Amino acid sequence: MSSKSNNEVLLEVKNLKKYFEINKGFFGRSKEYVQAVDDISFFIRKGETLGLVGESGCGKSTTGRTIIRLYEPTAGEIIYDGVDISELSENDLKPYRKKIQMIFQDPYASLNSRMTVGDIIGESLDIHGIATGAARQERVFDLLNRVGLSKDHASRYPHEFSGGQRQRIGIARALAVDPEFIICDEPISALDVSIQAQVVNMLDDLQKEYGLTYLFIAHDLSMVKHISDRIGVMYLGKLVEVTDRNELYDSPEHPYTQALLSAIPIPDPEVTRNAQRIILEGDVPSPINPPSGCRFRTRCSYAMERCAEEEPVLREVNEGHFVACHLMDEKFPITE
Amino acid sequence: MSERLLEVNNMKTSFYTHVGEVQAVRGVSFNLNKGEALGIVGESGSGKSVTSMSVMGLLQYPGKVKDGNIIFKGEELTKKSQKEMMAIRGNEIAMIFQDPMTSLNPVYTIGNQIIEAIVRHQHVDKKEARVKAIDMLRTVGIPSPEKRVDNYPHEFSGGMRQRAMIAIALSCQPDLLIADEPTTALDVTIQAQILELIKELKDKMNTSVILITHDLGVVADVCSRVVVMYGGLIMEEGTAEQIFYDPSHPYTMGLMKSIPRMDTKEKQRLIPIPGTPPDLVKPPKGCPFAPRCPYTMKICLEQAPEYTYLTPEHRSACWLLHENAPKTEVDNGVRKEVIK
Amino acid sequence: MADNKISTDMWEKVDMSTLDKEVIARKSLTYWQDAWRRLKKNHLSMIGLFFIVLMTLLAILGPFFSRYSYSDQNLELGNIGPTMEIYQIDDNDFVYMNKEYKLVEVTEDGHISKRLVPTDEDMMQKYRSYEIDGKEVVIDYSFAVAAKKSGDPDAKKFEIRVNGDVIDIHDKVFNKTYWFGSDSLGRDLYIRVVYGARISLLIALVATIVNFFIGVLYGGVAGYTGGKTDNVMMRIVDVIATVPLLLYVIMLMVIFEPGLKTIMIALGTVYWVNMARLVRGQILSIKEQEFVLAAKTLGASSWRILVRHLIPNAMGPIIVSLAMLIPSAIFTEAFLSFIGLGVNAPMASWGTLANDAVAGLRTYPYQLFFPALFISITVLAFNFLGDGLRDALDPRLRK
Known part of the structure; x- marks a missing residue:
């Protein structure tokens, strides 16, 4: 465990579910649900970074958006600093809108192109009445400065900036309310390689400076490993494995995690050409009708009969290492 | 052993837009042998995609190849008419694109789209073409191709669509396959499938491949030779080993240093390349990378460097390699990953 | 060799950290400045805009150049051509x-x-x-x-x-006294055409404003709220849209007396439905964008999100649609007036002028020519401008 995280839990998610309703049939009488997030539980300690990885459609972004209440959770609890915020009204939620912030994926879509950069960053100051007039301007300049931009940029419009600069404006907007916890929803996947490192380093520095806690959502395992203290792996709405970053890399237990790790192309010709790849067959099934039992079984080379019948639960197989797989019962027998 | 398939000499491509001439490609030369896989690496705006579109003759208004030659199998492509290019495209040069959703026509079945390509170029009847199409789908690993051939693109998943695209591209056994970010829109596990497929088909059909990507890992996996582009120019070219183990251009080194390594226990700070890529409406007169380079000298801002050949196949455009350049301590960012 | 000519000082290292790497070279242009720049390049649109401005000036200042009023008649001097x-x-x-x-x-x-x-x-x-x-x-x-x-x-x-x-x-x-000639009652056709312009442009203005406010707000609220509210609101729109305009106007005539006010009410209550549909569609696609989500996470109220984030971003298509709606409104008014459901005599609109001219068309064709010309110019001008605006405000053409 990284030294900077203490043991105080800041956020605990318990049995969180988010189903999206899709209407089918005449007048929408027969309803179907996309089980985007299905019964996941995890916690994040103060000052640490939890990485959340998985492929598109696995529910990682939905998890982030449900925690910040952009989506109404279907079931479950979101306990932030001891308070369940999953059912708070928008009004009661307002103080938490200052504590929890979000950085978005698309640097082009995440900034309102009709507003100046100064107004984008300053919007939360207006909403929460934090600062007005000269004080507001002062704060906007300070925020721009913190993300490596100058105050001349405040009067410009988003389309004049490059992707990396826009993403930093997005970070400045999130920082404006002095948050404690930031959900980073794929903040670097739309950026060029050389720019990604700029943004990641900035997130690192800001975390050290302000003691921020991050939920870092991404599909790029190498970046997630770089920035996270602990990593959760999601597959089709389920959390299949959570553990320390090094543990995940050294001894991944879930067959999906193993496949995911082996699929990463390493920028080293010899290594990558000689690597023993686990090539998964087929595609991710539809989250409308997920497979029974273990959702990964349709692509898993170790699938047993039991996997189709019984859903594996996420349990601690080693200290701080949680896995949801029936294979674990043999490898790490349950000790009463 | 190797036969020259494609030669691009000093190609320049510009887009004439309302803000002025965007010099997307500013003099690029490279070549490709039969059966070889060449990687073109670069960030957005480096000119890598424009290079491939120029070779394909697919540039749309206001883009234009304004200078240079493209010699494919001994024939000059820049002088060819649209009609002649149409006969070559799809038949001798095929292309797959980044987004498998938009590159398939949603109103035709997958089978129809393959059959169309085969009938147009190979002068066979529809029945025969259909057999070939099913064959092709089987080759690219689509399960039960007899049924899937009559599916529409929306009935395919992202990975399957990219396989179908590859099936269309390879249906006429082209000599050259240009893959423009073929896996960028796909998930890692699907990416692994597709890359495996491209490698396999390249060996089986002896097709040459130009793989355009921003992902150094993908290049390392598939390509034997690598071209690194920046600001519309080739910064460095060499074999994969030379580029990854002995990079000589600060930009290549910078790219290596800015991606995290997988094999370290402790968190290591990434070394980003500061700043942003050049504006190609007003390209810098010196080296395009000079404003972001940690080793910039006066000359770099004044004059574009010539290529220095470190070995016959490894060249690099950097003033540091000039015989008169002062010896500079350079961290080349090379790492040998330790993978179990 | 040329290389040897490089002087030694050229090899000096430059400290690039002093250089501002974040500087933006291009001139700062807002969305509207950028759109205007692109619109200016469209010659047809600029011609359209020129005629619209000219028509507006004529409608405002036209009466000052004439010593007649639209109702002054001189039966002795009827039917004199231009x-x-x-x-x-x-x-x-x-x-x-x-x-x-x-x-x-x-x-x-x-x-x-x-x-x-x-x-x-x-x-x-x-x-x-x-x-x-x-x-x-x-x-x-x-x-x-x-x-x-x-x-x-x-x-x-x-x-x-x-x-x-x-x-x-x-x-x-x-004819120096009656520039466009006089009608059968000896009224100055010029001043009547100018008053017709006033009415047409007034209709255009009212249609635009009513459409803008009702349509944008209604569509905006429906699109942003979504779900059942949206469903109910849009079904109401569907019902309104099924009533034929002509029937509607005739029914209104029963309640109110025929005239400008009735036409305005008719256009105002019917025309906004298309705008509401358009705005709703726009809002539906914009509200899923990340900048709207970002505003929500900042705790912005629904009203704020609608007014500051959604509507400004839907403005492009709204303006294009308004520009295209103006000629349609003008045409509708002219049509209603022509068939006798329009403004009352002695007030003149282009439609009634055209109608008056029809009786003596073979003998006095100029009486139809002028109102027809003005209708055509105005409608064409707005259409050209609308087309140009569509191109200039299209987000896909940006960059």
Whole structure:
């Protein structure tokens, strides 16, 4: 465990579910649900970074958006600093809108192109009445400065900036309310390689400076490993494995995690050409009708009969290492 | 052993837009042998995609190849008419694109789209073409191709669509396959499938491949030779080993240093390349990378460097390699990953 | 070798960290400045805009250039065209003969003085005689019947004799009193066309404003709220859209008296539905964008999100749609007026002017020409501008 995280839990998610309703049939009488997030539980300690990885459609972004209440959770609890915020009204939620912030994926879509950069960053100051007039301007300049931009940029419009600069404006907007916890929803996947490192380093520095806690959502395992203290792996709405970053890399237990790790192309010709790849067959099934039992079984080379019948639960197989797989019962027998 | 398939000499491509001439490609030369896989690496705006579109003759208004030659199998492509290019495209040069959703026509079945390509170029009847199409789908690993051939693109998943695209591209056994970010829109596990497929088909059909990507890992996996582009120019070219183990251009080194390594226990700070890529409406007169380079000298801002050949196949455009350049301590960012 | 010429100081290292890497070279342009820049390049649109401005100026300032009002009539001077063929009686006396073979006193440059009173008139013999400045002027239109029978349009229909000598046309001059001619009641057509412009542009303005506010708000609320509310609101829109405009106007006439107000109410209550649909569609696609989510996470209220984030981003298509709706509104008003459901006499709109002209179309085509010309120019101008705006505001063309 990284030294900077203490043991105080800041956020605990318990049995969180988010189903999206899709209407089918005449007048929408027969309803179907996309089980985007299905019964996941995890916690994040103060000052640490939890990485959340998985492929598109696995529910990682939905998890982030449900925690910040952009989506109404279907079931479950979101306990932030001891308070369940999953059912708070928008009004009661307002103080938490200052504590929890979000950085978005698309640097082009995440900034309102009709507003100046100064107004984008300053919007939360207006909403929460934090600062007005000269004080507001002062704060906007300070925020721009913190993300490596100058105050001349405040009067410009988003389309004049490059992707990396826009993403930093997005970070400045999130920082404006002095948050404690930031959900980073794929903040670097739309950026060029050389720019990604700029943004990641900035997130690192800001975390050290302000003691921020991050939920870092991404599909790029190498970046997630770089920035996270602990990593959760999601597959089709389920959390299949959570553990320390090094543990995940050294001894991944879930067959999906193993496949995911082996699929990463390493920028080293010899290594990558000689690597023993686990090539998964087929595609991710539809989250409308997920497979029974273990959702990964349709692509898993170790699938047993039991996997189709019984859903594996996420349990601690080693200290701080949680896995949801029936294979674990043999490898790490349950000790009463 | 190797036969020259494609030669691009000093190609320049510009887009004439309302803000002025965007010099997307500013003099690029490279070549490709039969059966070889060449990687073109670069960030957005480096000119890598424009290079491939120029070779394909697919540039749309206001883009234009304004200078240079493209010699494919001994024939000059820049002088060819649209009609002649149409006969070559799809038949001798095929292309797959980044987004498998938009590159398939949603109103035709997958089978129809393959059959169309085969009938147009190979002068066979529809029945025969259909057999070939099913064959092709089987080759690219689509399960039960007899049924899937009559599916529409929306009935395919992202990975399957990219396989179908590859099936269309390879249906006429082209000599050259240009893959423009073929896996960028796909998930890692699907990416692994597709890359495996491209490698396999390249060996089986002896097709040459130009793989355009921003992902150094993908290049390392598939390509034997690598071209690194920046600001519309080739910064460095060499074999994969030379580029990854002995990079000589600060930009290549910078790219290596800015991606995290997988094999370290402790968190290591990434070394980003500061700043942003050049504006190609007003390209810098010196080296395009000079404003972001940690080793910039006066000359770099004044004059574009010539290529220095470190070995016959490894060249690099950097003033540091000039015989008169002062010896500079350079961290080349090379790492040998330790993978179990 | 050229390389050896590089002087040693060129090899000095430059500290690039002093250089501002975040500087933006290009000039700062807001969305609207950028759109205007692109619109300016579209010649047809600029011509359209020019005519719209011209038409607006004419509608506002036009009446100041005329000494008549739209209702001033002079029955004696009816049906005089914008150009006149005048005859010279002697040095200072000029006359114009109207289509009814009656003489009007005019000046040489085209000012109309008064209608002359004949000294003798015989409807059977088909002649009319006047006394001007001591000279006897006789109009003999007895040839007209034969000319009509022959079917030759150029056949001689009349003769003007001054003291027995046949005179010929002296000159063709522009009507300086009634620039566009006068109608059958002797009202100045120019001022009536100008008042028609006022009405058309007023209709355009009202249609735009009503559409903008009702349509944008209604569509915005429906799109943003979504779900059941959206469903109910859009079904109401569907119902309104099924009522044919003509039927609707006729029904309104029963309640209110026919006139401008009724047309405005009719257009205002019906036209906004298309706008509401458009705005709803726009809002639906914009509200899923990340900047809206970002505003929500900042705790922005729904109203704030709608007004500051959603509507400004939907403005492009809204403006294009408004520009395209204006000609349609003008046309509808003209059409309703033409069929007699429009403004009341003596008020004039382009539609009623056209209608009035239809009766005498073969004899006095200019009376239809001017209102038709103005309708065409205005509608075309708005269409050109709308087309240009569509291109200029299209987000896909940006960058």
